[in-house]
Amino acid sequence: MKILNYFEEVILFLAFLTMTIIAFSNIVARNMASLSLSFTEEITINLFVLLTFVGTAVGVRRYGHLGFTLIFDHMNPLFRKVFIVFSTLMSLILFGVLLWYGLQMVMFQMDMGQKTPSLGWPQWILSSALPIGAFLCVIRTIQVGIEELKLEKHSVNKGDEAV
Template sequence: MGSGRQRGQGMAETQENKIETGTQHTIVPVRIEEALGAAAMALICLISFANVIARYATNVSFAFTEEYSVFLLVFMTFVGASAAFAGNEHIRITFFLSRMSPGWQRVCEAITLLATTLMFSLIVYFGARVTHSEWKWEETTPGLGNPSWIYTIWMPILSMAILMRVLGRAWATFRKERPA
């Protein structure tokens, strides 16, 4: 029973490796996203810790902590998504994929890449519209009164970075599968 289970896992890994290309194909190192994500996480930790200390010592919390923490969390999510797509580590259901033939795996990979490209293209378009609208109407944040576009401009910018990583992943995946 154990050897059949191991044999099944080995087959799944073999089939999965046909799609996996790692980060060797990247021109821009993934370390950039990793460093930005780590910096955002460190800032969230520092801001939250300082707020807890201030609240404990003075019964007053810093007004900026929620606004900056939410922005940094969204920033970290987009940067993490970019790194995940570069390394083909994004969330997916491999239970079914590993049981498919290589041809169907390529079809599923193409559908995934197309759906991801469509979704982040829409985020670029609508995020840019929202950012422009906030800039045009000089909208400010309710907590600190900062211009809102300073926070929302990162959504289309980071979505473009994700799109570049997705397109790089598609190029590496389907170029690798061509016969030499």
């Protein structure tokens, strides 16, 4: 998984760096040369989608998702395990649907030979951010679900502590 961690971090770094350079160049071109680099909007938007989905996968990996644990902390161990499995399955369904429809969209764009409006690049290349990010989210959701179940198995329940 270290290779996947590195891969995710590199994608995030390069996407954010590219977006920053493009935005800065656009500002300089507009203010200094009265030029508008409108074609860069396509790249920025699609990099933002990539950044969002890969960032979501990293957030899942780092347990960075929002959680309200008051009820969870007061559940008995069996209900906690059931809740972990339920939330993992619901996340997998969400990311699985995004992966499925993302792949369908990319294949449709490939079949139709769609090009981006400004740059004329194949649209499927930029749209691949959705299924790639969703696939990473699926992997990380499975990983975190297994880790949470292992932690739950070895956790000490309230009242079971040795005095």
